[in-house]
Amino acid sequence: MRRARRTLAATATLAVASTMLTGCFEEPSPHDAVRDFLVGWQSEDYDLAAGRTDGDLATVRKALSDAKLELDAASFRFKIERVSVTGEESRADFHAEVDLGENNPLWEYDGILPLHLVDGTWKVRWSPSVLHPQLKEGQRFAVDTEPVERQPVVDKDNDPLQSDTYLYVVGVYPSKLGDQAEDVVAKLSEVTGYAQDRLLSRIRSSPPGKFVPLVTFGRSRYEAMKSKLTAITGIETQPQKQPVDPDAPRQIVGSVSALTPESEQKLGGPQRAGDSVGKSGLQQAYQDYLTGSTETKVITLDLKTGKEVARLKEWRGRQNVSVKTTIDRAIQNAAEAAVADTDTSALVAVQRDTGEIRAVATKNMHQEKDALAGKFPAGTAFSIVAADALLKSKVSPKQRLACPQERTVGGAKFVHTGQTDGVTSSGTFQENFAKGCVTALASLARRVTATDLAKSATSFGVGLPWRLPLKSFSGSLPKLPTDADKAKAIAGQNVEVSPLGMALVGAAVASGTWRPPVLVTDPKSPDPAAEVVPAVQPAPVPVDPRVLTTLRTMMRAGAAGTVAQAGRGKVYGVKSTAGGGLTWFVGWQGDVAIAVLVKDYDAGAVAGSFFAGLGNSS
Template identity: 80%
Template sequence: MRRLRRTLSATVTLAVACTMLTGCFEEPSPHDAVRDFLVGWQTEDYDLAAGRTDGDQVTVRKALSDAKLELDAASFRFKIKSMTVNGDESTAAFHAEVDLGENNPLWQYDGKLPLHLVDGAWKVRWSPSVLHPELKEGQRFAVDIDPKPRQPVVDRTGESLQTNTVVYSAGVYPANLGDQAEEVVARLSEITGYAQDRLLSRIRSSPPDKFVPLVTFGRTRYQSMKSKLDAISGIETKPQEQPVNPDAPRQIVGTVSTLTPEYEQKLGGPQRAGDSVGKSGLQQAYQSYLTGSTQTRVITLDLKTGKEVTQLKEWPGRQNVSVKTTIDRGIQAAAEQAVADSETSALVAVDSKTGEIRAVATKGSMHQEKDALAGKYPAGTAFSVVAADALVKNRVSPKQRLDCPQERTVGGAKFVAAGQAAGSTSSATFQENFAKGCVTALASLARRVKAEDLEKSAEAFGVGQSWRLPLKSFSGSFPELSSDADKAKAIAGQNVEVSPLGMALVAAAVSSGTWRPPVLVTDPKSPDPAAETVPSAQPAPVPVDPRVLTALRPMMRAGAFGTPAQAGKAKVYGVTATAGDQMTWFVGWQGDVAIAVLSKNYNASAVAGGFFAGLQNPS
């Protein structure tokens, strides 16, 4: 389809060019010959072009056709620059644009057409220099490419987050094929599905003594096709190592595949058949950085020796680079071990002082990107951390006494304290009810705070913010609050949706005193040009009110104390919450590492405890 679009574009350009060329001159002159030659060359009407030269018609037709094959060109476009006439001699200067195809560079050069009168008709004086001023007899064009190996995704220390695997490139040395090239590519096309004309054009446009990779296979597919490949005379298969097997966090790093015919058709960028292509995660999001762009040279070759004569043009290509993440292998290992014993869990760990993501681990049906970063889940009473910001600012003291009945109705909305014992609890404080997640006590505070104050607190803690992350993520959603019932539901997190990543950043804000947006990749600095919609800038950090920190940190210390989250002697801060559908949250921190854990049919605070223990006692 990409080549078809180029052909259509060239046809449109041709229509304009014909008008321009025809209208350039008022009197009979060499312009008809110039026009017909360039139009014929551009539209592959080589009979028309050859008929306007004084050369052997067969020789000219073949030279023009071979030029397109030798350059693997998608299209030619021409524009007349000037023309001079001196008696029965004339010279036309033209500008050429050659689309080298497959998103390779556009080659532009200036050429000249010498003309003279032959039996009263203007003819282009034929020689190879008509095609390019530096092309001589006994020479041909070629395109020499130097693809760069794929670079790895690395952790925060620069260590690769992939291990090497062997891939197999099937290709040819054009010089060894003789006149069998068409037969070879026909058989290769039949067993691989790659377009025969594309394989053939790569061979014919390459230097004859250079190995031309045509198709690359992973180990399994290669083993299944080895006997068929071995049966094609002229095909050689070369193994090579590439860093493509993802280490943890596997779904964040992403998978890599060899380029299939289907991917080749739909992908833009510098890919050629046989290249590797990211299929998911950061490997996909940063495909154009990891692969860079191929170095390309247009050269002339000696037809007899096949050796390079002249370099006509060189494009060094964009250097491909590693993608440096914020992942910490030690923290990631602790996260992987912590979720291992649960049935279904997601854990996200961030650095409290920077917002950098240190680990993402999931178990069961949860996916590291789709659930841990981008999942949309009820916040439950874990959202009381954010609500407390608004409540404390409205002079609700952590020492205030609150009842925690089994049931309570606020503004017509009914709340049930699941798992909580009913009875006289007037001695319990706001801090104690916060720590045990008593939804009926928390909901009772709805009348103590304005809707806009809750909205401001949610925004300050990143809920609904448009942050910049190369993978899909969810910063949360906060509803419009039009009644006491709505406010009570918000305080209890029943009408608020969040992701584990979003809640880990909430914990980090209380720990460090400032909410910061998440960071997963530190280099390259700018978003990948191939990525989908990515905000141009991160939201600014938001300091937490010191009064809130003074109240909230002891509340979260009380929330973790005596729970499975408390690991060893190191202080753990946090809150355990329920979120319906047998889901539980733990949101908190230890030291500079803040986490959010979401578990189904399992105690999230137990996962957190295993994680913090793993940080203290790494294996």
């Protein structure tokens, strides 16, 4: 599709080019011959161009046509620089722009058209040097490419987060095909779906003695098509080892496939047959960084020997690089083991003092769409954020609150699921926070303003436009015009969050500062092919020191007596319900903060298993 647009664009500019070439020519002169030759060459009207030379018409037509094939060119454009006349001899200097069609810069060069009078008519003195000053008799153009191997996605210690696997590159040696190239290409096109003209032009534009990659297959597709491919005489298959089989976290790392006709059209370049294409995760988000661009050379070859005679132009291409993530393999392994026995769960672990994502593990949930970008009810896990606003509003952690089974606040009804005997219990704000008594917490709605709740939410990153190379969700808090709305917010019933967002909340209390998430540390800039992301990360936000110590004490109480705490050193956290069978645990141990979201399972047990797996007793 991209190539077609280029050709169309070249055709659309032809009228302008013709005007440019003819605007000041009002009488027969060398200019007429120059104009017709270059316009004919540019528009592929080779009869027009050949008729303005003194060469054999068939020879000139073929040379012009072959030049386009040998360069695999999408288009030619020309501009006359000057024309000089000395008696019956003339010389035209022109500038050429050749679109090589692979996302390389235009190949630009300066050429010369020698002319002389033949029976009173100006003719271009034909020789191969008319096409390029360095092209001689017995030579042809060629484009020599060197694809670069895909680089890996790595963890924080630069160890690859994928294993090597084989892709199968089907191609040809042009010198071995003889006059069978078109037949071979027709059969390969029928089997693979690649455009026949594209395959043929790649063969004809390549050095004859060099293997030309045409189609790439993954293992399963290659095995399925192997019999059809081996039936085509003249093609060869070369296994190519590439780091494309993802390790955990698999959906974050992402999958890779061989280049297909569809993906080639979509990407447009610089990919060629033999390349791999990221389909998801970081492999897709950093496709251009991981693949770089193909090294390309325009050369001339000796027709008899097939050897390079001259190098006319060379582009080294953009250097490809590995993508360094913040994933810690040991922490990732502990997270994978922690969710293994659940049916539906997500666990995100972050470094508490940097916001760097250390692990993302899920069971029957998607690591990107759910763990990073999921929109789930916060439940009383949001009471961490609400407590920040309440403590700033002078609510004492020692204030006693009733915890009935049911309570109505501003017309909104709240039910504490942990209270089943109908007896109203009571306890301090800290104790009700620790056990997630929704009726007690909701009763504090009149003690805090909507503005204060919104400020605390923002200070813990809720709704901030942080930058991440994958989809993510920072949370949302609605407007809170009534006491009922504020009560729902304190109970997390009208607040949506992601596991990533809640892990960062835990990290903020643990470190004393909220920080935006970080997943990739190198390259520093977003991939040029990635979706638009905010240019600047939100600034870190310190937690108010007047409430920080109290918040930590409350979260220490929240973890005490839970499965997350049992026998595993000092753990801080809040375990809560969010409705629909979902439960949360948000907290930290040592320098790792986590958020666990599970369905029909004890989130605290998952957190405890994770901390035990780390062996951290800080």
